[in-house]
Amino acid sequence: MTKSKSLNRKLLKALLQAAITVAALSIVLRKVDLHRLGMLVSHANPWHLLGAAIFFNISKVVNALRLNRFFRAIGLRLPEWYNLKLYYLGMFYNLFLPGGVGGDGYKIFILKKHHGMTVMNVFSAVFWDRVSGIFALLFLSAVLLLPSGFLVLYPRLTIWAWAIIITAYPLSVLLTRLMYRQFLSVFVPTAIESLLVQATQLISAWFILMAISATSNQIDYLAIFLISSVATILPLTIGGAGAREVTFFYALSHLGLDTNTGVALSLIFFVISALSSLPGILAKLRHEQAE
Secondary structure, eight states: OHHHHHHHHHHHHHHHHHHHHHHHHHHHHHHSOHHHHHHHHHTOOHHHHHHHHHHHHHHHHHHHHHHHHHHHHTTOOOOHHHHHHHHHHHHHHHHHSTTSSOHHHHHHHHHHHHHOOOHHHHHHHHHHHHHHHHHHHHHHHHHHHTTSTHHHHOTTHHHHHHHHHHHHHHHHHHHHHHHOGGGGGGHHHHHHHHHHHHHHHHHHHHHHHHHTTOOSSHHHHHHHHHHHHHHTSSTTSGGGTTHHHHHHHHHHHHHTOOHHHHHHHHHHHHHHHHHHHTTHHHHHHHHHHHO
16 A cells, blocks of 8 residues: 555656646747747757767766765765766666656665665765755856846846855855764865866856857856756756756846747757766666666
């Protein structure tokens, strides 16, 4: 009975995520010029797209290294190659199995089962890895807001942007000290790696802009890209699809910029992330064969 209820909850969550994703994409696609959007995507420069894919995967490799640093802080020593495969497997679960166990949940399950770790220990490492990424995302978003068109419309945002830039990492240190002191020893390297993760994803987005010949107002598009990444943190949609497009559409409409370019950037980035997560299925098959 308990298993049946659990499955029903997972199914309901998956259906809800799918419904929100479809609704969000439908809202955006009804409002943009589908012909122009199709032309932007279909005529994208393949070499620039390759650059975008390379830098996206660099960001994921750095992210996996950061997570393994948190694992070592709780006494879990995983070979880097094994950790990387487990990370890509988590990416696959997050994207292709919405509403199910989820990538983080699967990693916690595997590490508890095969490495004798407690759920709370592994959860703390996985959770604080995510928090570290959020602080880097907020910091870089504030940095890019300063030269963006948003401050032309809303000059008072300057104060808030500088406030985030100045307080983000002192606050991060304070929270780490109060909540997870075991991670203080790795704070500096993981903070640097978090910035590298977001910076390489930003470069990936820039390559996509170049692929679709969007050479003007790039700072605005990149600032919105980071802001839209904040919008995808909550698992309301499948792989962040829909949430990012909605953010791009309304933010660009507010700035009076081309919404088709922003939506094209968002859709291409989603496709790159989906294709990049496919190797995770190989890690899954090998796990199943080993058991």
